[in-house]
Amino acid sequence: MVHGEIWTVKELFVAPNEYIYWSIQIVMYPFMTGLVAGAFVLSSLYHVFGIQKLKDMARFALVFSFALLFAAPMPLLLHLLRPERGLYVFFTPHFTSAIAAFGIVFFTYSAIVASELWFLYRKHLVGVFLALRGKQDKTITERIRFLIFFALTLGVTDVSEEALHRDEKAIKFLAGLGIPVACFLHGYAGFIFGSVKANALWMTPLMPVIFIMSAIVSGIALCMLTYVVTMEIRKFLASRRKALHGRYQTTEEIKSVEISVIQMTAKYLLVFLVAAISLEMLDLIFRGYTAMKSWDVLRSVIYERDFADIFILQYGLGNLAPLILLLLPGLTLRRTVIAVLLVLTGVFMMRWNVVIGGQSFSQTYAGYMHYHLPIVPQDLETLKEGLVGALGIFIMPFALFWVINKIFPVFEYESGH
Amino acid sequence: MISRRNFLKKTALGLAGAALPLAALELVDPGKLFAQVAAEKTAVRWVFLVDTLKCVGCGLCVSACKLENEIPYDANVTRTWVERYVLTKKGKLYADTPKGARDGYASTKIELGHGEFQDVKAGEIEKAFFVPKLCNQCENPPCVQVCPVGATYQAPDGVVLVDRTWCIGCGYCIMGCPYGVRFFHPVYHTAEKCNFCYHRITKGMKPACVQACPFGARQLGNIKDPNDPVTKIIRTQRVGVLKSEYGTKPQVYYIGLDEEVR
Numbered sequence: 001m002v003h004g005e006i007w008t009v010k011e012l013f014v015a016p017n018e019y020i021y022w023s024i025q026i027v028m029y030p031f032m033t034g035l036v037a038g039a040f041v042l043s044s045l046y047h048v049f050g051i052q053k054l055k056d057m058a059r060f061a062l063v064f065s066f067a068l069l070f071a072a073p074m075p076l077l078l079h080l081l082r083p084e085r086g087l088y089v090f091f092t093p094h095f096t097s098a099i100a101a102f103g104i105v106f107f108t109y110s111a112i113v114a115s116e117l118w119f120l121y122r123k124h125l126v127g128v129f130l131a132l133r134g135k136q137d138k139t140i141t142e143r144i145r146f147l148i149f150f151a152l153t154l155g156v157t158d159v160s161e162e163a164l165h166r167d168e169k170a171i172k173f174l175a176g177l178g179i180p181v182a183c184f185l186h187g188y189a190g191f192i193f194g195s196v197k198a199n200a201l202w203m204t205p206l207m208p209v210i211f212i213m214s215a216i217v218s219g220i221a222l223c224m225l226t227y228v229v230t231m232e233i234r235k236f237l238a239s240r241r242k243a244l245h246g247r248y249q250t251t252e253e254i255k256s257v258e259i260s261v262i263q264m265t266a267k268y269l270l271v272f273l274v275a276a277i278s279l280e281m282l283d284l285i286f287r288g289y290t291a292m293k294s295w296d297v298l299r300s301v302i303y304e305r306d307f308a309d310i311f312i313l314q315y316g317l318g319n320l321a322p323l324i325l326l327l328l329p330g331l332t333l334r335r336t337v338i339a340v341l342l343v344l345t346g347v348f349m350m351r352w353n354v355v356i357g358g359q360s361f362s363q364t365y366a367g368y369m370h371y372h373l374p375i376v377p378q379d380l381e382t383l384k385e386g387l388v389g390a391l392g393i394f395i396m397p398f399a400l401f402w403v404i405n406k407i408f409p410v411f412e413y414e415s416g417h
Numbered sequence: 418m419i420s421r422r423n424f425l426k427k428t429a430l431g432l433a434g435a436a437l438p439l440a441a442l443e444l445v446d447p448g449k450l451f452a453q454v455a456a457e458k459t460a461v462r463w464v465f466l467v468d469t470l471k472c473v474g475c476g477l478c479v480s481a482c483k484l485e486n487e488i489p490y491d492a493n494v495t496r497t498w499v500e501r502y503v504l505t506k507k508g509k510l511y512a513d514t515p516k517g518a519r520d521g522y523a524s525t526k527i528e529l530g531h532g533e534f535q536d537v538k539a540g541e542i543e544k545a546f547f548v549p550k551l552c553n554q555c556e557n558p559p560c561v562q563v564c565p566v567g568a569t570y571q572a573p574d575g576v577v578l579v580d581r582t583w584c585i586g587c588g589y590c591i592m593g594c595p596y597g598v599r600f601f602h603p604v605y606h607t608a609e610k611c612n613f614c615y616h617r618i619t620k621g622m623k624p625a626c627v628q629a630c631p632f633g634a635r636q637l638g639n640i641k642d643p644n645d646p647v648t649k650i651i652r653t654q655r656v657g658v659l660k661s662e663y664g665t666k667p668q669v670y671y672i673g674l675d676e677e678v679r
Contacts, residue, residue, distance in 0.1 A: 002494045003601040011530035013679070015550075015597035016498045016517040021588040081586025081606040088566045088585055099565035099589055197559060197663055198595035293662075363597050364679035366512060367530070 003081060007372045014367035020359045023385045024373055025079035028393045030189045030211060031351045033072045037186040038219010039065035040178055047175035053264040060410045061223045066113050067401035073106060075393050078384045098192045109185045116174040119167045121408050125152045126159045186215040193354060200294030201358040206283050213276035218347035220269045221340040224262060228337055231258045262336050266326050277319050297365040301357060310353050318346015461574040463613055464640045466647045467549050469673040471634035474499055474547040476521035481629030485614060494600040496611035497551040497626050502677055503527060506543045510677055511535060548678050549635060552598040552611035553667030560590035575668060576615055581607045595663045613637060
């Protein structure tokens, strides 16, 4: 069977080689990089602009962004037909291609996030390292921990006031530098689509900007969700143990911190959400108004075939509903969780409607293609590019966060910054 | 403190480095070099001419292409195909290309997908015609532009080729082609496309589809040669190209192109 044939159903006049070649993993790719970029921008709001109320969220968002970072290139790798040659993109980049820049953009961004994380946690790393060094008769786990933390200090153990002050300066610089790079990382994902002149739905210079806005929206939403979930777990543990647990002592204290952080973050979510919706609407109105040659087929896709996906799931449930939920006064945690879940669904549907929607009509403008997501894997292809592969990619950052949190604890240490 | 020995060594090294002309450090671009050498040797720019008025939709070109270029015969992809257009007196357009017209158009029923067919009665037809399609070997190929590893490239004679040993299978070139000529090879799992039968034309032979066409609807030519019969037709007659609005400068010319051709 030809690649793409298993999940593509053709209707009317479609050229013989046309299939939905970019499937669920290419939906996941901008979704995941969007989360990375969004989480980083959120953390930078505190470090660069000094928004104190976001302090707690900022550290969390940075660590989570780091966890997401590893998951971001995975969908690209999984969708390749020759994944064993994936590294060729770094070896022989062909720079007229938007994809070729991926290595440079991605590694630059990774370096910034990793260095910022290091400066932020240096005091903690040195503390653990010194404590372990001073300890006699180390157990095997302690010895491994000692080696890990020794490596992570990079041989620098100076944690004087002066040195920490310098760290803070470095963090601020990196966070500031990171904002444009994060936006570039994701705007560039938008460019990959927006620059395909052969695709009538994708080709618009607005695409990178739309992608950046929705990226920040999704990143903030996921941070809020994960923050609430982890705080709830902490609350549960605190009430059960009724003992000291980290910084916060009682469930009430945790709750008051939690709601104020969430309310503050929700405001930023709203700002970016409105920007994202406005841009998408502008794009839609402009296409209808200018009504180029492709508009007939685009209109039939947008207003008829994909109506439910676009207007009900994306704009209705994913944008309008959370907008109302977050704007209503007296925001509660439960309402926030529902709203951010809807926002995440909305952003996912936006990626879906761009990637799959852009391939749901033929280049003849006289035929259509329908995508059927493979649920039960039958072979490697349907495993990689099916529900299982997509879920695996989605779960990956959470698993990584759990591991990374062991070295860079988000909640259980007193930050100097 | 720097020793005298070291000082002299470093000075010599520095001088040698400074003496090296900057031009010597310029990276050699193999593509440019190849193009330069080849352009001097050959004055060839392959183009293709399709006379749609001669095409009867027999599909012999498609099956010849599949066999010649080892595209699995029953796989639903093909380097070249023939489209059928039927316009009714009521102004409705029907078009199809079942299996790329590999087996020719033996039936008057038009494929609608989902296993459905539409039979248009002869009396209802205003006009009907066939249009063979193949890679346009664009002068400004978007597929070459978007390949992230340079696995697809344009030869000095204009033909766009794919290096199967280097293609990573990302599919960006397939997305970038406005003509839908690219697909993934079912066996090699790399990007695949028509290359005018490059292995044949570089040895003085005709492409398989040209040779297989009993009506002379397909012809290959060298646009740089003013005496080439194809060049003469392109220069002196009214010919058209597909989707010129994309700025790709396609090099497959059509006689009898209709506004309805997609």
